[in-house]
Amino acid sequence: xxxxxxxxxxxxxxxxVIITVAVFLPRPSPANPxxxxxxxxxxxITQPLAAAIVNHYSAPPSAxxxxxxxxxxxxxxxRFMARLVRESNVTHGxxxxxxxxxxxxxxxxxxxxxxxxxxxxxxxxxxxxxELGGSPRAIVAKLPDDASDEAQLLATTLLSxxxxxxxxxxxxxxxxxxxxxxxxxxxxxxxxxxxxxxxKVLPLGDSVPNPLTIADHxxxxxxxxxxxxxxxxxxxxxxxxxxxIKYARSPEVQSIxxxxxxxxx
Numbered sequence: 026x027x028x029x030x031x032x033x034x035x036x037x038x039x040x041x042v043i044i045t046v047a048v049f050l051p052r053p054s055p056a057n058p059x060x061x062x063x064x065x066x067x068x069x070i071t072q073p074l075a076a077a078i079v080n081h082y083s084a085p086p087s088a089x090x091x092x093x094x095x096x097x098x099x100x101x102x103x104r105f106m107a108r109l110v111r112e113s114n115v116t117h118g119x120x121x122x123x124x125x126x127x128x129x130x131x132x133x134x135x136x137x138x139x140x141x142x143x144x145x146x147x148x149x150x151x152x153x154x155x156e157l158g159g160s161p162r163a164i165v166a167k168l169p170d171d172a173s174d175e176a177q178l179l180a181t182t183l184l185s186x187x188x189x190x191x192x193x194x195x196x197x198x199x200x201x202x203x204x205x206x207x208x209x210x211x212x213x214x215x216x217x218x219x220x221x222x223x224x225k226v227l228p229l230g231d232s233v234p235n236p237l238t239i240a241d242h243x244x245x246x247x248x249x250x251x252x253x254x255x256x257x258x259x260x261x262x263x264x265x266x267x268x269x270i271k272y273a274r275s276p277e278v279q280s281i282x283x284x285x286x287x288x289x290x
Contacts (some may be wrong), residue, residue, distance in 0.1 A: 062087065066094035066101035069173040069198045070123055071250055074285045075105040078273050081281060088265050095172055101255045102266045105219075105273075107174040109182065112248045118251040120273055121282035123217050123290055124234045125178055125246040127204060128224035129264045137228040138213075140183060140245075146213060149190025154211065163266040166193045167202045167214040174248075175199055175217055182246060183215070183229075188233045217248075219286035223265055239288045250287060 053190065067075035072093070078087050094101065107123065109234040135157060145151035146166050155161045168189070175198075179242055194204050199216035203224045206212040218234055225236060229245065238244040250271045254266060272278065279289045 038287045043207040059072055062090040063263060063269065064099060065089050065091045065103045065105070065269070066255075067091065067105040068094050068107060069169060069175060070107040070219070070248065071105035071174070073219070073281065074121070074250065074287060075252075077281050077285055078278060081278075082233045082269055082272050084265060084268065086276075089269065100164070103252065103269055104255050104265060105250065105252050107178070107248050107250055109178055110242045110249050113131060118253050118270075118274060119249055120285040122239050123219045123248040123250060123251045123287050124239045124244055125175055125183070125215055125248065126221055126234050127227045128206055128216055128221050129213050129227060130206055131223060131225045132160070132210055133225060135227060137230065139230045143183060143229070144187050147189055147193055148187050148268065149182060149192060151152075154206060162267045165209060166190070167205055167212055168193055168195055169199055169202055169216065170195050170197050172237065173198060178246070178248065179215060185262070211279045222282065222286065250282075 049136050054229045066078055072091075076091055079091055082089075091099075094104065100190050107133075110122075117268055127143055129135060135154070138157065142151060144156060146164055147168070151157065152164055153161060154164055162177075168179075171177075194205070196205060199214075199220035202214040203221060206214050206224050214224070216224070218239070228234070232238065234244045252270060254270050282289050
Protein backbone atom coordinates (compact mmCIF):
# COMPACT_ATOMS: atom_id res chain seq x y z
CA UNK A 26 0.00 0.00 0.00
CA UNK A 27 2.90 2.36 0.72
CA UNK A 28 4.38 2.24 -2.83
CA UNK A 29 0.90 2.82 -4.26
CA UNK A 30 0.41 5.92 -2.12
CA UNK A 31 3.84 7.21 -3.12
CA UNK A 32 3.04 6.74 -6.79
CA UNK A 33 -0.21 8.63 -6.41
CA UNK A 34 1.65 11.46 -4.70
CA UNK A 35 4.22 11.62 -7.51
CA UNK A 36 1.50 11.67 -10.15
CA UNK A 37 -0.33 14.45 -8.36
CA UNK A 38 2.88 16.46 -8.06
CA UNK A 39 3.65 16.04 -11.77
CA UNK A 40 0.12 17.10 -12.69
CA UNK A 41 0.49 20.22 -10.55
CA VAL A 42 3.76 21.11 -12.31
CA ILE A 43 2.19 20.64 -15.76
CA ILE A 44 -0.78 22.82 -14.89
CA THR A 45 1.49 25.52 -13.46
CA VAL A 46 3.69 25.57 -16.57
CA ALA A 47 0.68 25.67 -18.88
CA VAL A 48 -0.81 28.61 -17.05
CA PHE A 49 2.34 30.72 -17.26
CA LEU A 50 3.42 29.83 -20.79
CA PRO A 51 3.13 32.82 -23.22
CA ARG A 52 0.10 32.61 -25.45
CA PRO A 53 -0.48 34.16 -28.90
CA SER A 54 -2.37 37.42 -28.75
CA PRO A 55 -6.01 36.95 -29.80
CA ALA A 56 -5.95 40.51 -31.21
CA ASN A 57 -3.49 39.51 -33.95
CA PRO A 58 -4.24 35.93 -34.99
CA UNK A 59 -2.18 34.59 -37.90
CA UNK A 60 -3.79 35.06 -41.30
CA UNK A 61 -4.47 31.70 -42.95
CA UNK A 62 -5.28 33.17 -46.38
CA UNK A 63 -4.62 36.75 -47.39
CA UNK A 64 -7.82 38.37 -48.69
CA UNK A 65 -7.00 40.33 -51.83
CA UNK A 66 -9.85 42.68 -52.66
CA UNK A 67 -10.33 44.02 -56.17
CA UNK A 68 -13.01 45.87 -58.12
CA UNK A 69 -14.48 45.85 -61.62
CA ILE A 70 -11.50 47.63 -63.20
CA THR A 71 -8.73 46.10 -61.07
CA GLN A 72 -9.89 42.46 -60.91
CA PRO A 73 -8.12 41.19 -64.06
CA LEU A 74 -4.80 42.73 -62.97
CA ALA A 75 -5.13 41.57 -59.35
CA ALA A 76 -5.87 38.00 -60.46
CA ALA A 77 -2.89 37.96 -62.85
CA ILE A 78 -0.51 39.30 -60.19
CA VAL A 79 -1.66 36.72 -57.63
CA ASN A 80 -1.30 33.91 -60.21
CA HIS A 81 2.22 35.01 -61.19
CA TYR A 82 3.41 35.48 -57.62
CA SER A 83 5.72 32.71 -56.35
CA ALA A 84 3.67 31.95 -53.21
CA PRO A 85 1.14 29.08 -53.35
CA PRO A 86 -2.24 30.25 -54.74
CA SER A 87 -3.91 28.86 -51.62
CA ALA A 88 -2.16 31.59 -49.62
CA UNK A 89 -4.46 34.20 -51.20
CA UNK A 90 -8.21 34.59 -51.47
CA UNK A 91 -9.12 36.92 -54.34
CA UNK A 92 -12.51 38.51 -53.67
CA UNK A 93 -14.70 41.30 -54.96
CA UNK A 94 -14.42 44.22 -52.56
CA UNK A 95 -18.18 44.80 -52.71
CA UNK A 96 -19.11 41.16 -52.10
CA UNK A 97 -16.64 40.44 -49.30
CA UNK A 98 -18.15 40.38 -45.81
CA UNK A 99 -14.69 40.16 -44.24
CA UNK A 100 -11.97 42.82 -44.06
CA UNK A 101 -9.37 43.02 -46.83
CA UNK A 102 -5.65 42.58 -46.23
CA UNK A 103 -4.55 43.81 -49.67
CA ARG A 104 -6.65 46.14 -51.81
CA PHE A 105 -6.36 46.97 -55.53
CA MET A 106 -8.15 50.26 -56.27
CA ALA A 107 -8.98 52.50 -59.23
CA ARG A 108 -9.01 56.23 -58.57
CA LEU A 109 -9.28 59.31 -60.75
CA VAL A 110 -5.85 60.85 -61.14
CA ARG A 111 -7.12 64.25 -60.09
CA GLU A 112 -8.65 62.85 -56.88
CA SER A 113 -5.88 60.46 -55.89
CA ASN A 114 -3.54 61.52 -53.10
CA VAL A 115 -1.70 58.20 -53.26
CA THR A 116 1.94 58.78 -54.08
CA HIS A 117 3.18 55.30 -53.20
CA GLY A 118 1.71 52.08 -54.52
CA UNK A 119 0.78 53.08 -58.07
CA UNK A 120 1.15 50.10 -60.41
CA UNK A 121 -0.34 51.50 -63.63
CA UNK A 122 -2.99 53.63 -65.30
CA UNK A 123 -6.29 53.12 -67.07
CA UNK A 124 -9.00 55.40 -68.44
CA UNK A 125 -12.73 55.59 -69.03
CA UNK A 126 -13.53 55.76 -72.75
CA UNK A 127 -16.50 55.87 -75.12
CA UNK A 128 -16.79 52.80 -77.36
CA UNK A 129 -18.96 51.80 -80.31
CA UNK A 130 -19.21 48.87 -82.71
CA UNK A 131 -16.05 48.55 -84.88
CA UNK A 132 -18.13 49.21 -88.03
CA UNK A 133 -19.61 52.44 -86.66
CA UNK A 134 -18.33 55.32 -88.89
CA UNK A 135 -18.36 57.89 -86.06
CA UNK A 136 -14.81 59.21 -85.56
CA UNK A 137 -15.19 61.16 -82.32
CA UNK A 138 -17.79 62.36 -79.86
CA UNK A 139 -17.86 65.42 -77.62
CA UNK A 140 -18.40 65.30 -73.88
CA UNK A 141 -21.68 67.21 -74.28
CA UNK A 142 -22.88 64.67 -76.84
CA UNK A 143 -22.03 61.81 -74.48
CA UNK A 144 -24.02 63.47 -71.72
CA UNK A 145 -26.94 63.92 -74.13
CA UNK A 146 -26.87 60.27 -75.15
CA UNK A 147 -26.92 58.95 -71.59
CA UNK A 148 -29.47 61.53 -70.45
CA UNK A 149 -31.74 60.41 -73.30
CA UNK A 150 -31.89 63.78 -75.11
CA UNK A 151 -29.87 62.42 -78.05
CA UNK A 152 -31.58 59.26 -79.25
CA UNK A 153 -30.58 58.71 -82.88
CA UNK A 154 -27.22 58.36 -84.62
CA UNK A 155 -28.39 60.88 -87.24
CA GLU A 156 -28.10 63.54 -84.52
CA LEU A 157 -24.39 62.73 -84.34
CA GLY A 158 -23.85 62.77 -88.10
CA GLY A 159 -24.51 59.08 -88.70
CA SER A 160 -27.20 57.08 -90.48
CA PRO A 161 -30.70 57.04 -89.00
CA ARG A 162 -30.66 54.36 -86.30
CA ALA A 163 -31.73 54.35 -82.68
CA ILE A 164 -28.88 54.72 -80.18
CA VAL A 165 -28.67 51.93 -77.60
CA ALA A 166 -26.66 53.23 -74.63
CA LYS A 167 -24.98 50.87 -72.17
CA LEU A 168 -23.13 51.42 -68.89
CA PRO A 169 -21.47 49.21 -66.29
CA ASP A 170 -23.51 48.64 -63.14
CA ASP A 171 -23.94 51.39 -60.55
CA ALA A 172 -21.63 49.56 -58.12
CA SER A 173 -18.75 49.37 -60.63
CA ASP A 174 -15.63 51.53 -60.61
CA GLU A 175 -16.63 52.89 -64.00
CA ALA A 176 -20.05 54.14 -62.91
CA GLN A 177 -18.71 55.64 -59.69
CA LEU A 178 -15.89 57.45 -61.48
CA LEU A 179 -18.23 58.75 -64.18
CA ALA A 180 -20.70 60.02 -61.58
CA THR A 181 -18.13 62.57 -60.39
CA THR A 182 -16.79 63.52 -63.83
CA LEU A 183 -18.35 63.17 -67.27
CA LEU A 184 -21.82 62.23 -66.05
CA SER A 185 -21.85 64.43 -62.96
CA UNK A 186 -25.34 65.92 -62.61
CA UNK A 187 -26.71 63.79 -65.45
CA UNK A 188 -29.88 61.83 -64.75
CA UNK A 189 -29.32 58.56 -66.57
CA UNK A 190 -32.21 57.81 -68.92
CA UNK A 191 -34.39 54.79 -68.02
CA UNK A 192 -33.55 53.13 -71.34
CA UNK A 193 -29.81 52.93 -70.63
CA UNK A 194 -28.88 49.27 -70.19
CA UNK A 195 -26.76 48.43 -67.12
CA UNK A 196 -24.36 45.48 -67.25
CA UNK A 197 -22.02 44.09 -64.56
CA UNK A 198 -18.70 45.26 -66.01
CA UNK A 199 -16.88 46.93 -68.90
CA UNK A 200 -16.21 43.54 -70.45
CA UNK A 201 -19.92 42.78 -70.49
CA UNK A 202 -20.68 46.16 -72.09
CA UNK A 203 -18.04 45.61 -74.77
CA UNK A 204 -19.37 42.13 -75.61
CA UNK A 205 -22.86 43.55 -76.01
CA UNK A 206 -21.65 46.46 -78.16
CA UNK A 207 -19.63 44.17 -80.40
CA UNK A 208 -22.82 42.33 -81.32
CA UNK A 209 -24.99 45.42 -81.90
CA UNK A 210 -24.07 48.20 -84.33
CA UNK A 211 -26.39 50.73 -82.75
CA UNK A 212 -24.80 50.61 -79.32
CA UNK A 213 -22.48 52.96 -77.45
CA UNK A 214 -20.94 52.48 -74.01
CA UNK A 215 -18.55 53.97 -71.47
CA UNK A 216 -15.99 51.45 -70.30
CA UNK A 217 -12.47 50.97 -68.97
CA UNK A 218 -9.90 51.23 -71.76
CA UNK A 219 -8.17 48.09 -70.49
CA UNK A 220 -11.33 46.11 -71.29
CA UNK A 221 -12.38 47.96 -74.47
CA UNK A 222 -11.03 45.53 -77.07
CA UNK A 223 -12.45 44.70 -79.66
CA UNK A 224 -14.79 47.70 -79.60
CA LYS A 225 -13.90 50.96 -81.37
CA VAL A 226 -12.64 53.66 -78.98
CA LEU A 227 -13.78 57.22 -79.71
CA PRO A 228 -11.82 60.35 -78.76
CA LEU A 229 -13.70 62.74 -76.47
CA GLY A 230 -13.59 65.83 -78.65
CA ASP A 231 -9.88 66.59 -79.10
CA SER A 232 -8.84 64.29 -76.22
CA VAL A 233 -7.47 61.03 -77.60
CA PRO A 234 -6.98 58.22 -75.05
CA ASN A 235 -3.60 56.60 -75.63
CA PRO A 236 -0.64 55.58 -73.45
CA LEU A 237 0.94 59.04 -73.65
CA THR A 238 -2.15 61.10 -72.80
CA ILE A 239 -3.13 58.69 -70.03
CA ALA A 240 0.35 58.50 -68.51
CA ASP A 241 0.71 62.30 -68.43
CA HIS A 242 -2.94 62.64 -67.31
CA UNK A 243 -3.91 65.04 -70.11
CA UNK A 244 -6.78 62.72 -71.06
CA UNK A 245 -9.62 63.97 -68.79
CA UNK A 246 -10.79 60.53 -67.61
CA UNK A 247 -7.40 59.07 -66.69
CA UNK A 248 -7.45 56.58 -63.83
CA UNK A 249 -4.65 55.52 -61.48
CA UNK A 250 -4.42 51.90 -60.29
CA UNK A 251 -2.93 51.45 -56.82
CA UNK A 252 -2.34 48.54 -54.46
CA UNK A 253 -2.24 49.11 -50.71
CA UNK A 254 -1.90 47.17 -47.49
CA UNK A 255 -4.93 47.29 -45.22
CA UNK A 256 -4.19 46.98 -41.49
CA UNK A 257 -5.96 47.98 -38.32
CA UNK A 258 -4.25 50.45 -35.94
CA UNK A 259 -1.56 48.65 -34.00
CA UNK A 260 -1.55 45.55 -36.21
CA UNK A 261 1.70 44.39 -37.74
CA UNK A 262 1.52 43.71 -41.50
CA UNK A 263 1.15 40.05 -42.39
CA UNK A 264 4.31 38.71 -44.05
CA UNK A 265 2.42 37.07 -46.95
CA UNK A 266 0.45 40.24 -47.64
CA UNK A 267 3.61 42.35 -47.45
CA UNK A 268 5.34 40.02 -49.91
CA UNK A 269 2.50 40.30 -52.42
CA ILE A 270 2.47 44.10 -52.10
CA LYS A 271 6.22 44.27 -52.71
CA TYR A 272 5.88 42.06 -55.78
CA ALA A 273 2.92 44.05 -57.16
CA ARG A 274 4.95 47.26 -56.93
CA SER A 275 8.08 45.77 -58.50
CA PRO A 276 9.33 46.49 -62.05
CA GLU A 277 8.77 42.81 -62.84
CA VAL A 278 4.99 43.31 -62.71
CA GLN A 279 4.96 46.05 -65.36
CA SER A 280 4.88 43.45 -68.13
CA ILE A 281 1.70 42.02 -66.55
CA UNK A 282 0.22 45.54 -66.33
CA UNK A 283 0.72 46.10 -70.05
CA UNK A 284 -0.49 42.59 -70.92
CA UNK A 285 -3.79 43.38 -69.15
CA UNK A 286 -4.35 46.44 -71.35
CA UNK A 287 -3.27 49.01 -68.77
CA UNK A 288 -0.70 51.75 -69.21
CA UNK A 289 2.59 51.05 -67.42
CA UNK A 290 4.46 53.46 -65.23
